[in-house]
Amino acid sequence: MLGPPEPPELKTGEISSLLFKHEREWVDMQPFLLSVGYKLRPRYDPNWFPSWGNTYVTEEPHEDALSSMRSDVLDAIRIVDNQRVVLKRIETNSREIKIIRYLSQIQDPRNHTIPLLDVIPLPPDNSCSLLVTPYTRRFNHPAFHCRAEYVEAMQQFLEGLQFMHDHGVSHFDIAPQNMMMDESRVVPAGSHFTSPKSHTGYPGIFSWNNRCSVSPVRYYYIDFGLSMYFRKGKDAALTTGTLRTFNTIPELSLTVPYNPFKVDIFQLGLTMHKLIDTYPALKPFRPVADRMTSTDPNDRPEPAESLQELNWIANQIPPQKLRAPIVEKTGGVSYIARSAMSMVRRDSPRQERYQGY
Template sequence: MLAANAEEAEKFRKETEAGDYDLLEGEIWWRDRHQMLIDHGYQLRPRLRPGWEPSWNNSNKNPLYCEDAHVGLRLAGGGTIDAVRIMDGKDVGIRPIKRVSSERTIFKNLADAQHLTGQDQHIAHILDTFEDDRDPDLVFVVIPLMIPVWFIASSLKTISGIVDLFKQLLEGLSFIHSKNVAHRGLWSYIMLDAPSMFPRGFHPSDYFQDHSGVHQIKVLPPCKASGPVRYYFADFRHSIDVGQDAKHLIFGYEHPVGADFDAPEWTAIGTYDPFRADVFIIGKIFNEKFISKYENIDFLSSLVEAMTAKKPEARPTAADALKRLQTITSTQSFFTLRHQLVEKDSKEPESLLSENINILLDVAFHGLKIALKMPSRTISLVRRMKRGSKEKETAK
């Protein structure tokens, strides 16, 4: 988009000359490693390449509508940078981690353990690792580019969307605990990998913009996504490996600083069980983000209340919470789980009618979706079985 007039164009020129769009310190840190990343097969965005000049220079373009005007505010303090894997164009995230650190050890051990199971255990997949040529104390861990769950929470339009998130997080937490690790992470550390929910992608520096950095992002609810919707634990900077100790207790003051959700025992004097604290955090997240907001997911309340019990010993383990969730959801009908979420104190007839129409459409096309997903060899097998049955009837 161009400047509205000469006066606005002059304003943009002065802002640019004044340094309003200059690289931040965290961006400069990555720019200085551009060639190293190229050598390892990764390309940064134009803004972060050496010799970058704003694309709107010597033009009447509005910088707010230029991709390279997006400032990397999240890069301060060693944040994850986005890049493109040169060999196949895949979007990835690259995170610097201390070479000798519990974070690196825990992440690697969990990723290796996940690989051995042959199943997705909701640990972010490590695609590559390499050392920092400039700092021998750092290594880079490459993972798929993902978006924080907190950004898309309001896009979980159906009950099944909430249940699936709950289930996947408990699956991941159960796996982490089974390896004697307490996650102790924040809501902001839980990531979503679901490209089909973002038809035009998303911009890593501004989640409200699509991949172009110019247009508003388009987010589809999970129920309308054409591909997998998977949630991952992707940050282990606060995690602790408690070893084989059956009691796995740690001191109360050992907890993440600045946590957006915290457990009561984090402020206590003495020791506490970090596994039960993890359960509390997940329960509190669901209570504050979903249970307290929507009226038609009350069937989850009893489980969430148990997970957020004041006394840690009264809370279920992550594995037990997962079993209870599976039992609870098994009692809900196909129709119920596909209900649109209804906000409390919001019952306009139009919204309820729209909800019911969506349910009917979902049910009507459910069988068709399943049929379309059947492998061709399975369909061929069904046809052969039918022919065999007819031949037997003819023989009789």
């Protein structure tokens, strides 16, 4: 009997066809980036040859088969100290560069904006640059283990929001995809940029520490592409326009001016609501989110006020209950079982079998 057809072989010069167009642009930049001290993954080396051989496709998992779906963001290694970083390509004269530079230079313990490590102008005309920031992961994965972890995260995001507002900056795009955490303590084995539920890009066991067992964990805001700076401060700020994320915020308008700082507060409140809806045990904190998402912008408290309320509620909960495991509303039996296991050994890493990319 005839077996399945052999995969077609790559012809000379066709390896680049395995890459998306925007990936080939990163390949073109690779020699320059290497010359200024940043190394991309093997897939983006001009001399890359697929680890699975001279075929178009592979049925087995290979790290260099993982493609980056975003054209403007990629991970790299800073060669001088082997630090993992993220490169974001933006226009050199953009407002985003000015804002992140401005915020990064302010020394304040409340500053939870992502640090700016470098700005790399790109040849040939320097019209675009790469922002270099530390490698981080989404703040809400791995799942929260207990209320104390939620409190620590929201404390920092409220502090960070007050910090930005005190310095005249409205983020204007606060959403889970722009709220990150330093994974170094939580996922000490690291994670793959394209496949963050794996350590190396290969399917298998994904291990992590409960955040409460390695606290403090540092949280950050990223992506200032929609951010605005108001020299006269937050009280006099007005703007117009709508948003893709959280587009149901009541005051958004193309014609009637509104205060974007109040929108920030609403956005963070909505994020809190999503978490509370996911974890029923977080219900005691709902009043904080309710006030932040008031339909009347003037009724929304300052982030510092919400932080006080959050802390007051947390202080009413006995410490053992703050650190007791909580379960996602949509969690299955396996997640509940893992939660029970964590009660037996709080110092043991959490593990998850991840079978896909």
